[in-house]
Amino acid sequence: MSAPVSRAVLLQLARLGDLVQSLPVIAALKAGGIGSLDLVCPAPFAPLASLFSQIDRVLPWDGLKWRTWADLWKRAPDAVVDEVNAYIRTLTDEPYPVAYNLNQHPRAVLAAYLLADRVIGPGEGGPLRKDMPPWAAYLRRVAQDRSGNRVHLADAFCGLCRVRATGRAPHVPAREVRVPTDLEAVGQDDGVWVAVVVGAGDRDRCVPPEVWTTWITALLDSEERAKVVLVGGRAERERGYVIQDGVAPLLQGRVWDAVGRTDVRELAGLLSRCHWVIGADTGPLHLGAATGAKAMGWYFARARVHETGPYGEGHWVWQAEVPLMTDDRPCPARAHDRRSSARWPVKESVELLLTGSCRSLVDGWSLWRSRLDRLGAYFTVANGPSIPDRSREAIWERLCGAPCVQ
Structure with a gap:
């Protein structure tokens, strides 16, 4: 330009x-x-x-x-x-x-x-x-x-578009967006509010409902002030019911079901009231990060952390290194996958969310943290150096055949 x-x-x-x-x-x-x-x-x-x-x-x-x-x-x-x-x-x-x-x-x-x-x-x-x-x-x-x-x-x-990234995280100012009346209390009291994205656009990117049930139970058992908001589209309402029904009755009062009950603008408003959003590589996860929540992604199937990880500073991605059972072949959250030695990072991701670190990783998964520099977003292995991969610079130099605005 x-x-x-x-x-x-x-x-x-x-x-x-x-x-x-x-x-x-x-x-x-x-x-x-x-x-x-x-x-x-x-x-x-x-x-x-x-x-x-x-x-x-x-x-x-x-x-x-x-x-x-x-x-x-x-x-x-x-x-x-x-x-x-x-x-x-x-x-x-x-x-x-x-x-x-x-x-x-x-x-x-x-x-x-x-x-x-x-x-x-x-x-x-x-x-x-x-x-x-x-x-x-x-x-x-x-x-x-x-x-x-x-x-x-x-x-x-x-x-x-022949421009370079600004090196700053985007922001969607959605805090003042009205949400359905019965969801207005979300984010209003003390404690950690976590939005759980129950589905994904592609079935092979859907975390099985029983895995989410186990994860929610682990979070609510570990932190008595934690609350969960289930989010997703209208087509995922049944999935939301299944997840919520699997949670013990004594914990269900801390689970808010917003699946299929918001349009996309209201969803932004709802996510902006949460401290965290967790889910697969899907639109609401990225929207949550853009509205100000910390994001934690579970990336598997075709999702790759370096290409579509949550954009910004300080988000987390668990990257599956082996195939996992998804919607078509459910895998119990506490059991080993029948096709691999991997299991879902349930207790480890709960620990990471609540404490900012986890004492151990999960076989078959790697953990990455998002960072920003003058070329945009990049990801480094948890507890590793924050140095970006040098190939990014080489790619920009090779592909900018026309001048790129700084």
Whole structure:
């Protein structure tokens, strides 16, 4: 970016976690001198994005409409073109000088060209070009071969947009967001409040309900002032019931069930009232970290700490080094996995949450702590030196073919 841009739009059409992890690139673009920055995101996430203080205007993207138009295209292309043009005019009266695109999907490339005169990021060579800019090609290669990448996804988004991370953790100011009346007491009294993310978008990233039941019981038994808030989407309500039903009756009064009872904006408000959020690599975990909670992630399946660990300083990630039983094949929390010698880090993570350290690790898991420097987020082994992997610097030098704003 050779000169400051007066007006631009950023496109993030992926999941909740990706939207939250777009906050560092938003901050970097604003620090680079952009006067006005708007955001295109999926319509269900627009209420949350309205909390992003550095975004001037949120443009909700109606994915269902676009799917309908795609189905109609072969039968009535002229009608589709007219409807698309009318839709774009509801988003902006005139094209943006620049669109920063964070997604490699063709629909995002199309949207970027419909909204702006110039595109930076995937598709910047043209809407029909197959070749990709260096950072986009790098991210695709990492996704395909699961290489030892040490650049966080949020910082790679910065690379896509030709800026560098600011080295500061993003923040979503959600403390004043209203929550359902019966949840207003969350976070109001003494003790540690812990949000437990009961599910995940992918089934292979779901911690089995019986593991969460065991973990919650261990926490509440260990700290009499601790309280738990179960969070998740509407599709996970049954999972929430199963988890809560497994907790002893004497402890259930300290478990608050908010699963499926908040929209995404209210979820941000609820998480901002908690001291901790714990879960798999999923959107609410990243949202909790951005609202000010300390995050503890259990990463397994395809989740990798260095790529998508909670962004900021002082978060924790337990990284599974061997396969684990998940929803499709439940594994008792206190038993050994039938396919490996690993078990879930139940008592160890409770100890870490309550004391800031744990006396021993778990076979089959490594423990990592999040840190920040001028290149963004990185993770170091617990109790190890806080020195970042030098490969990050080399990757930035190699991939910044165009100048990156500091």
